Amino acid sequence: xxxxxxxxxxxxxxxxxxxxxxxxxxxxxxxxxxxxxxxxxxxxxxxxxxxxxxxxxxx
Numbered sequence: 001x002x003x004x005x006x007x008x009x010x011x012x013x014x015x016x017x018x019x020x021x022x023x024x025x026x027x028x029x030x031x032x033x034x035x036x037x038x039x040x041x042x043x044x045x046x047x048x049x050x051x052x053x054x055x056x057x058x059x
Contacts (some may be wrong), residue, residue: 005055012048019044 023037 002055005051009048009051012044012051015044016041 019037019040023034023041026034026037
């Protein structure tokens with residue numbers, strides 16, 4: 001069960017890389033859409049933190 005949390009957390013954090021590429025595209029070509037990148041990045045980080053928090057709460 002613990003490895004499940006680790007795998008999900010690693011995948012969430014790895015998702016930052018392609019999201020950053022999209023964020024760069026938004027910043028360069030579509031400035032008006034950059035807020036989407038900011039919110040998705042915040043969502044990924046908050047999801048990762050909450051996953052760790054839930055894992056620690058169960059122990």
